[in-house]
């Protein structure tokens with residue numbers, strides 16, 4: 048499987064994980080998967096997994112030790128662009144990803160300005176992280192968020 052095919056497969060899996068999120072009228076449903084350099088799954092997470100304030104990326108990261116050496120070569124797949132501003136908790140997913148030292152992020156859908164203005168992709172790129180946007184899968188993410196106002200698959 049090519050690296051591009053691997054990215055698409057893992058991102059689809061992350062999008063499928065979002066179907067497990069308890070639906071919220073005021074928040075996105077997101078799925079996230081962290082893999083190591085050999086495409087082994089290290090952790091998965093989804094929005095509101097154990098608490099109404101949980102974001103998918105932080106839920107996945109919380110399952111790993113902050114000093115896990117595999118994070119230095121990991122890829123984080125998330126259906127939605129990592130948040131750079133949030134109302135629920137002080138630390139954003141973009142900050143969590145930077146702190147964890149994850150060098151590569153793949154996402155499908157750039158967060159629309161529905162709740163907050165998101166600059167996750169730009170912030171990660173400015174910090175030297177590789178950010179891959181596979182927007183050909185964005186319609187699947189919109190479908191898992193069609194409960195939100197103005198979002199259509």
Ligand SMILES: [Zn+2]
Pocket residue numbers: 102103104129130133139140141
């Ligand atoms: Zn977040």
